Amino acid sequence: MTSMASMASMASMASMSPASPSSPVNSPVNSPMSPVNPQAPGAPDPTTPSVAERVRGRLRTGLGLIGPRHGRHALTAEQVDALALPIGDDGVVIGVDPEGQPAVLGLNRPTPYDIVLIGSLWTTQVLALRAAATGARVAVETGRAQAWMQMVHAMGGGQNGLAVYEVGRVPPQGASAGTPVLVVRDCGMRPPRGRVVSGPWQSVVTLLPYLSPVAPRLIRQARLVGVQRISPDEAAELGRTMALPRTDVEALPTLPDGVTLWCGDRDRQYVMTQPTDAETGLLGTPRRMD
Numbered sequence: 393m394t395s396m397a398s399m400a401s402m403a404s405m406a407s408m409s410p411a412s413p414s415s416p417v418n419s420p421v422n423s424p425m426s427p428v429n430p431q432a433p434g435a436p437d438p439t440t441p442s443v444a445e446r447v448r449g450r451l452r453t454g455l456g457l458i459g460p461r462h463g464r465h466a467l468t469a470e471q472v473d474a475l476a477l478p479i480g481d482d483g484v485v486i487g488v489d490p491e492g493q494p495a496v497l498g499l500n501r502p503t504p505y506d507i508v509l510i511g512s513l514w515t516t517q518v519l520a521l522r523a524a525a526t527g528a529r530v531a532v533e534t535g536r537a538q539a540w541m542q543m544v545h546a547m548g549g550g551q552n553g554l555a556v557y558e559v560g561r562v563p564p565q566g567a568s569a570g571t572p573v574l575v576v577r578d579c580g581m582r583p584p585r586g587r588v589v590s591g592p593w594q595s596v597v598t599l600l601p602y603l604s605p606v607a608p609r610l611i612r613q614a615r616l617v618g619v620q621r622i623s624p625d626e627a628a629e630l631g632r633t634m635a636l637p638r639t640d641v642e643a644l645p646t647l648p649d650g651v652t653l654w655c656g657d658r659d660r661q662y663v664m665t666q667p668t669d670a671e672t673g674l675l676g677t678p679r680r681m682d
Contacts, residue, residue, distance in 0.1 A: 484522045487652075487665035495654075495663040497616075499523055500572035504590035507597045508610045510630075511620030511652060513682040516576060516599045517543060517675055518665055523574045524553035531565055532556045533586065534578040539682070546674055562587060567594035582606050601682075602626065608633050617655045621647040621680050636660075650678030 483498035520530045530553055532540050540556045547554050559579050567573035573594040577583050581604040590596040598610055603626040611617055624645045631641035650665045
């Protein structure tokens, strides 16, 4: 009996003692952290690429960032000819050409730009009004301020883009790409040399009512010259100064009101300025004489 009780006591003590290193419960072969099975429960499979690796793989294949996917926009070779993109100059629409297409004058430029218009005050005021409508500040240098006051009042008393100064009194305008300036010189037949000249983002338009003795000098300095109806003698002289074709020389004395021959470095274009209803109400109908 003693022997059997002793053996039972020893078995009970063995069941309460720590397992030996060779015990199947803590065997190195089956341990979750053993070298044979190093992955902890719930840990990602080391053979599966990470999110960063998958993103880098997408970028290397040119698919871009991970995000919404849309159908690609593609055209066949036959469909390309159907594309029509409105590519052209920007600026002020000064009228229409003989084909009825808009004629655009780019006034806001990063380089100096001088324009001479041998024509009417009406056309000059339409040009100034439309330039102000595109965001340019207009500074008018004139000896007949009363002729511009109606425009000044209509635009808010000179606070919204148009200001009038006496001849020789135009202050520096501080033109920039964000605030381009158009200087209009309405100083008669013999305009004096202006204190404010053309520069980056500041164009200058000089109005001559007729072909004056100073016209050849101003024309040589100008990048663009506009000519409205003039006398046959003036047309012949201007033709020699600007090397105009005979057809243009003969056409200049017969131009209707509102039509201007614009001459650039390499081309010439007849343009008819058609006023809007608002311009007609403010300035009246096109006219050569003021």
